[in-house]
Amino acid sequence: MNAVSSPASAPASGISHTDALPPGTRLAEFEILGLLGVGGFGMVYKAFDHSLHRAVAIKEYMPSALAGRSEGQSLWVRSSSDQQTFRAGLASFVGEARLLAQFDHPSLVKVFRFWEANNTAYMVMPLYTGMTFKQARAQMRTPPSEAWLRKLLWSILGALRVLHEGKTLHRDISPDNIFLQDNGPPVLLDLGAARHAINDQDRKHTAVLKVNYAPIEQYSDGDEELRQGPWSDLYSLAAVMHGCLCNDTPLPATLRSIRDRMVSFSRVARTVKRQFGVEYSAPFVAAIAKSLALRP
Structure with missing residues (x-):
């Protein structure tokens, strides 16, 4: 089996975070391979698309100052006073995905797929090297x-x-x-x-x-x-x-x-x-x- 079709062949990034989805987690047809990056408002994972047999990047809305990971894949908001702020950020994350999907330029990120689940949202993008x-x-x-x-x-x-x-x-x-x-x-x-x-x-x-x-x-x-x-x-x-x-x-x-x-x-x-x-x-x-x- 070649490297393109085998998720196990992908190297780990070496980055870790307590609230990151672990390797092997399945999100629809995508399998998380490792964490690529962490920001104040999201996490980016390397993943394998089992439908099209290709590596992709998945960006998850995850404002770590406002939310944490419960058991499984769902997020929980740390304080009731942060609910409105969390929801506003989530709505804008959704808006960003929809905006990017409208634009077509080689120097703008392409969005392959987007969905909401687990009290968060996910954006599937090309895996740039x-x-x-x-x-x-x-x-x-x-x-x-x-x-x-x-x-x-x-x-x-x-x-x-x-x-x-x-x-x-x-x-x-x-x-x-x-x-x-x-x-x-x-x-x-x-x-x-x-x-x-x-x-x-x-x-x-x-x-x-x-x-x-x-x-x-x-x-x-x-x-x-x-x-x-x-x-x-x-x-x-x-x-x-x-x-x-x-x-x-x-x-x-x-x-x-x-x-x-x-x-x-x-x-x-x-x-x-x-x-x-x-x-x-x-x-x-x-x-x-x-x-x-x-x-x-």
Whole structure:
């Protein structure tokens, strides 16, 4: 039996969590093989599809701060006061799956199947192989070339255009949410729908936003002068570029709004050229700098 048709052949990820579904758990036609990742609002598993004989990824809604695993597969909410917040996050998780199913772009996650059960919900997606942008940058000795970054940005901006034309914002772009496939274009992960629904319920902005990449308008509570829009995603993507060249996280927008001490992107580009001999064109630098403006 070859590796494609045998779930037992899949290696374990080495990640564990007390509330994770154990290997061998069956969810409909899918068999859990291991835990791939854990976030504050969900868990991602490697699984085997016994119907189509292929490996897939399954994302489960699991806000660990609000819920735990009872015996079996069902979730329970830790406190009655958290029920509304849990339900809001679940509804947005469902909404994220339905949104992704509507969009078709190589750099957006595809949703093969989705269902609700066990007081939670599951999203079946392709099993991508590769690493995150953050992991890739950590392995680089020097900042990447403009050509490399342009190729990445071309794919991600194409995905954002599809989202924005569909009246949808990503709102969670960061180096962790850009996945570089071994074979294929980069993929934009995690729309952050459940994250922001829970944020809206709790109003704990700093606990759920990627503070170094979120634009200032994501901290506002409906202020008309700080409306979110496509420019919000562009700010986050530009912040990723700034951090990439600096090899450090950019200054949070909240601190910049008080006194902007962040080194300008043009100065960063000049420093990279001087130290590493990597040069960036004036139009490229200007585009990133404009997207990093606090007020678009």
